Amino acid sequence: MSKIKILSADVANKIAAGEVVERPASVVKELIENAVDAGSTSIRVEIRAGGKRLIHVSDNGIGMEREDALLALERHATSKVDRIEDLDSIQTFGFRGEALASIASVSQFELLTRPADALEGTKVNVEGGVFRAVEESGCSPGTHMSVNNLFYNVPARLKFLKTDTTEMNHVTNQVTWAALAHPNIHFSLTHNGRTILDVRACDSHLERVRLLYGKEFAENLIEFTEDLPDLKVYGLLGKPEFTKPNREYQLFFLNQRPIRSRIIGAALTEALDAMVAKGRQPVALLFLTLEPETVDVNVHPAKIEVRFRNERTIYSGVVRILRNAVHQAKYIPKIETPVEPTHAAEDHGTRDSNLSGRMSTPRGTASTQRATTPITQPQRTQIPAVIPSEDTEDSGPVSTSETQTASTPTEVVVQPPQQEIPEGVNLSLLDFKNVQLKTNLFKTYIVAEAEDKVFFIDQHVAAERVLYERFVNQMQADGIPVQGLLLPVTLEATPQQLGTLKIHGDIFKKLGFDLEEFGGNTILIRAIPSPLPTRVAAQTVTDLLDKLPEAPHTDVQLPETIDNALITLACKSAVKAGDTLDTQEMMNLIKELSEAKLPFNCPHSRPIIVEMGRDELERRFHR
Numbered sequence: 001m002s003k004i005k006i007l008s009a010d011v012a013n014k015i016a017a018g019e020v021v022e023r024p025a026s027v028v029k030e031l032i033e034n035a036v037d038a039g040s041t042s043i044r045v046e047i048r049a050g051g052k053r054l055i056h057v058s059d060n061g062i063g064m065e066r067e068d069a070l071l072a073l074e075r076h077a078t079s080k081v082d083r084i085e086d087l088d089s090i091q092t093f094g095f096r097g098e099a100l101a102s103i104a105s106v107s108q109f110e111l112l113t114r115p116a117d118a119l120e121g122t123k124v125n126v127e128g129g130v131f132r133a134v135e136e137s138g139c140s141p142g143t144h145m146s147v148n149n150l151f152y153n154v155p156a157r158l159k160f161l162k163t164d165t166t167e168m169n170h171v172t173n174q175v176t177w178a179a180l181a182h183p184n185i186h187f188s189l190t191h192n193g194r195t196i197l198d199v200r201a202c203d204s205h206l207e208r209v210r211l212l213y214g215k216e217f218a219e220n221l222i223e224f225t226e227d228l229p230d231l232k233v234y235g236l237l238g239k240p241e242f243t244k245p246n247r248e249y250q251l252f253f254l255n256q257r258p259i260r261s262r263i264i265g266a267a268l269t270e271a272l273d274a275m276v277a278k279g280r281q282p283v284a285l286l287f288l289t290l291e292p293e294t295v296d297v298n299v300h301p302a303k304i305e306v307r308f309r310n311e312r313t314i315y316s317g318v319v320r321i322l323r324n325a326v327h328q329a330k331y332i333p334k335i336e337t338p339v340e341p342t343h344a345a346e347d348h349g350t351r352d353s354n355l356s357g358r359m360s361t362p363r364g365t366a367s368t369q370r371a372t373t374p375i376t377q378p379q380r381t382q383i384p385a386v387i388p389s390e391d392t393e394d395s396g397p398v399s400t401s402e403t404q405t406a407s408t409p410t411e412v413v414v415q416p417p418q419q420e421i422p423e424g425v426n427l428s429l430l431d432f433k434n435v436q437l438k439t440n441l442f443k444t445y446i447v448a449e450a451e452d453k454v455f456f457i458d459q460h461v462a463a464e465r466v467l468y469e470r471f472v473n474q475m476q477a478d479g480i481p482v483q484g485l486l487l488p489v490t491l492e493a494t495p496q497q498l499g500t501l502k503i504h505g506d507i508f509k510k511l512g513f514d515l516e517e518f519g520g521n522t523i524l525i526r527a528i529p530s531p532l533p534t535r536v537a538a539q540t541v542t543d544l545l546d547k548l549p550e551a552p553h554t555d556v557q558l559p560e561t562i563d564n565a566l567i568t569l570a571c572k573s574a575v576k577a578g579d580t581l582d583t584q585e586m587m588n589l590i591k592e593l594s595e596a597k598l599p600f601n602c603p604h605s606r607p608i609i610v611e612m613g614r615d616e617l618e619r620r621f622h623r
Contacts, residue, residue, distance in 0.1 A: 231318075
């Protein structure tokens with residue numbers, strides 16, 4: 001007896017739905033693409049319960065007659081492909097004829113549509129893939145699709161959906177990407193009756209970016225266009241100081257289709273790697289135009305990945321275009337030193353504006369070392385000429401001493417040569433003996449001399465290590481001290497960041513932040529951790545919102561999530577390269593560093609101390 005059976009239409013449809021409909025955002029993507037193909041100039045998306053209860057997409061496109069409305073809900077029914085050769089020249093976004101049938105098979109689906117020249121429309125109700133009703137109905141021109149109770153008949157799939165906030169973040173991403181790809185279309189998005197996005201049609205991608213991300217974001221972009229024989233690229237590239245801690249703001253579009261592409265991502269990294277601080281990612285929105293026959297958009301069920309016919313040509317072409325754009329825009333980071341030492345931390349912000357520390361990398365597990373262990377530098381054996389900028393942020397010094405003296409911007413403050421580390425300071429981990437504090441080089445490196453060696457201590461990463469361990473101890477005890485702000489700091493957030501705040505609000509409270517949503521996309525910062533300068537509060541919150549995971553944390557994830565947040569907070573609060581430290585402040589920093597559990601590396605694994613022996617100096621001078 002044969003064991004092979006032909007699947008029923010119901011089972012086959014549900015399996016097909018598993019390829020196309022992963023979550024509510026997948027439905028939104030497919031319905032928006034259909035609306036764009038219909039020539040719509042306005043697309044409205046309404047969501048309830050993160051899309052689990054309702055997804056309603058309404059457009060003002062060409063609409064459908066009764067016969068087409070019924071055929072559109074059948075599998076493999078499409079108006080865009082007649083023969084296999086058509087796949088080589090696809091210029092529409094939907095073409096397989098699977099989306100509507102798949103969606104209708106796992107939901108309670110309603111289609112309401114009317115062409116502009118028809119007197120009445122057609123209403124079709126489908127429940128779990130079964131047609132329930134087809135009737136005439138009045139409606140505005142265009143197509144209106146409602147997806148109710150997604151996965152109601154596939155409970156196993158329903159269990160895999162995340163929280164309403166997480167699913168809504170994915171929906172917001174899909175609508176945002178569609179709005180970026182089609183600036184000539186008006187898009188609106190509401191969730192549970194609250195407006196999330198409402199962006200009018202506009203004439204340019206840059207204007208659409210301003211509407212979606214705000215004026216400040218748009219003003220920090222470089223606009224460029226370049227044509228090659230087989231490739232045209234229009235791009236918006238972030239300025240050198242305008243970077244992000246992750247790749248979420250690297251968006252690629254091919255022939256107005258949002259895509260994921262390792263080839264384009266690798267080309268972006270290759271072109272800008274030497275110009276962006278380590279641990280930071282450039283902001284880039286790239287809109288590529290290629291002949292349809294040179295790219296295969298049919299390699300992924302959801303059409304989010306593509307395959308280029310000549311990947312090498314595309315890669316080299318994108319690298320070349322990006323480098324040309326960089327050179328023409330004079331993409332040179334600005335480095336400035338503070339004018340007045342008493343405001344060094346404030347004025348130094350132009351050097352490393354909008355930069356934050358890298359995400360934590362694996363650190364050594366050893367917290368102590370033998371007293372006689374010499375200081376070693378396993379990662380880098382020479383002193384860097386310029387301090388890497390991944391961790392250099394605006395902030396005040398770690399010490400609160402007010403004994404700092406004024407000096408001119410070009411003056412080098414040399415400390416007393418015989419000033420020894422005070423007695424009672426435990427430097428056993430650092431193996432300091434008869435240490436003399438010498439000076440501070442370039443307002444960045446503290447120089448200390450021992451009997452037969454000299455130590456160079458990076459003041460920023462040293463302060464970062466000290467503050468990080470202090471925050472960890474405070475979190476384990478009574479919590480990080482909080483300072484209330486007399487005047488709240490306002491922050492303009494993206495819908496995605498607001499969603500992250502809803503998920504991780506408890507973490508911000510643990511860190512000492514008091515944040516309040518103030519309507520629209522505005523967040524009020526009413527209190528901050530006491531070591532954090534007010535001037536970097538908004539950027540710190542923004543970076544944390546971008547770094548925190550979009551999914552709710554579990555007990556396993558929570559320690560790592562808070563640890564990464566503490567690292568960012570320490571980086572923002574630490575004294576910076578370029579800040580002037582007086583003698584007492586340097587002494588305090590070295591004292592606190594000597595008492596740290598791991599004084600040799602900062603939380604990002606960068607070295608804190610570099611050692612040079614007297615014998616090495618003498619060898620270089622041929623003594």
